[in-house]
Amino acid sequence: MSKIKIGLFGFGVVGQGIFQVVHRSKNANAEIVRICVRSLGKPRTADAKYFTDRPEDILDDPQIDLIVEVIDDAKAAYDIVKRALLKGIPVVSGNKTMLAHHLPELIEIQKTHHVALLYDASSCGSIPVIRNLEEYYDNDLLLEVKGILNGSSNYILSRVFDHSEPYADALTQAQALGFAESDPSFDIEGYDSLFKLVIITVHALGAYVAPERIFTYGIATIHDSDIRYAREKGVKIKLVAQVVKVSDEHFTMFVMPEFVSPAKYIYSVDDEYNGVVIRGECYDRQFMFGKGAGSLPTASSILSDIMARLHDYRYEYKKLKYVQKPDYTTDITLKIYVRYTTTDIPGILHFEKVHERYASDESNYLIGDIRLSELIAKRSLLSGQDVFLANIPIFFLNRDN
């Protein structure tokens, strides 16, 4: 078997990790022959002969068998991936933002141009979630995929909860350690988790739901009072993304902070780790746990996709072709906790039922049942610094994950 020749786009933290990993793996049968970067001026950790700043030097090079794209800019990534696929060059990508927005088109191009796009690294770094959902949980007995998909926000919450550090310090530390994306709001507002969830859902249930249709709430406005409340109840607050079948015909999905009790698997997913629970009708719960971010974990996931291409692997998107597929619904009830001070939460949110009310000089909270559709409709009114909300998972099923 001759060596697969790779053109690499991007030489940031992940790109350098890939360069290192591909060369370290003796049996990998792959080599990086060209690297395209935005600016040739920077000092690099690899020989200058590899580098170019012209995408065409890779896209038009007939010797290149595979393009690996790990650039930070979703628009540029989309442009490169689409051009490569249209030319029939297979691509490995780690860009969740780009994928979450363009998957339907990119799936279509893969089909019409008989070309493969792999992106296991885009969701949960080194944890093989996509591949397992596509291949192993390849049947309609899947009920739920739920997990901590963002290492950076989880790191922050761990510091705040387990080490009683101030939120701002924890955020600074996450950035210093390189867990946080270049724009930290991406992590802490929940968008990173959201985009991963969109990709996961395509492979879990064969359904694409555009990101803007999905309720997403991050941890940016968490306060000491929320942490105190959770501690008193013996739970942790985690940023959880989930897609859940609520009936044979419907599924729902959302990203929001959740009160997680010690009995749940994800309770002990701390620091920068990711953890995913896959629940099915027969196998109950599978739990996968590992490093979700960082240079080498992501690079090793990219390497797995590269190796898969050596054997002509491609996602078949089998579930997209299922006859009986569930539809997305937001017409379900959640039980939530909302903390607020000046924002008029009781005036804004229509609850089906209020279970608890608490008021004090400092802050107030409400616990009540609310439609997910109501949360989506009022989303823009819930972003004040004085508002924080969290899911209290008692809904749908008697589950313990």
Add this chain to the structure above:
Amino acid sequence: MSKIKIGLFGFGVVGQGIFQVVHRSKNANAEIVRICVRSLGKPRTADAKYFTDRPEDILDDPQIDLIVEVIDDAKAAYDIVKRALLKGIPVVSGNKTMLAHHLPELIEIQKTHHVALLYDASSCGSIPVIRNLEEYYDNDLLLEVKGILNGSSNYILSRVFDHSEPYADALTQAQALGFAESDPSFDIEGYDSLFKLVIITVHALGAYVAPERIFTYGIATIHDSDIRYAREKGVKIKLVAQVVKVSDEHFTMFVMPEFVSPAKYIYSVDDEYNGVVIRGECYDRQFMFGKGAGSLPTASSILSDIMARLHDYRYEYKKLKYVQKPDYTTDITLKIYVRYTTTDIPGILHFEKVHERYASDESNYLIGDIRLSELIAKRSLLSGQDVFLANIPIFFLNRDN
């Protein structure tokens, strides 16, 4: 796509689970058309029209696309699987005993007869260990696979440790709950874990090591004094199977009880659950956790293999073809705990170094460094009811899994 037609061998707990699961999965595109059982006399939970007691009724039926073999008898399973493969009929099997002993021959037949044998269900039930090692951790950066592979012995140890139940009661309970194999010694002597480890190693490192060459020690002789000792040290005793690269050129493997500290992932794998840690150079540790045994978890794993056949999936055994493969060695040092009374352990076992000695009226123990080859050489002398040994994992690496 036309429905895949399955001939099923075996209609015990797992066979019935498969029958149920295949019919429940609406998109599975598979149906069971014939079931071969040992005796037609028994009352069955499926229509009598399915059943036969003649293997030929399945093996010679040209309409059958796939054979699923889940019988309890390793010899009969080997006979059926080999005959099917030689006839070019793909097989899904869950029989770890048979596979651990005959894999090299069965891999060769798959190659020469261009036919597939899948067996993800044989190791860790619903946890997709084999498939992930084969496909996802498909590179030589893998350093270690370690885990609790036997649900029954783990259930017993959990009852004994966490619920302070007598060992005998726990064993009876495991059998009543259906976790234990028909011959419980298979579970508690470590053979079930051993056979799974042999299969896992083929897919982890591309190396087949015959079961009889591997040190295996179970939990059958565990005593109150061992449990007391472990409790005092703040650790649990778990039956752990592991394959570990000890250098670029060598790996080792063994099955034995181990003192597991609370910092390790497998510490919290309790009851009938299985947990596997995959460690690699880049991704650090991945942890997979789920139900390792039982009717439906195993059946759902078999269903995954059936679905994979719908897409012509086969193991490529890529790692067997690697140029640079590590060799098996037993020439390594372990630190172990040995408890004994009448058996003359100090006279039998040659330790490189003894760290601790304890003697009392009731029992004695030694903690020392010993070669794995020495343990293998003296294995038959260590099976007395008064002897128990456990690995104290400080060796090789500074690891925490």
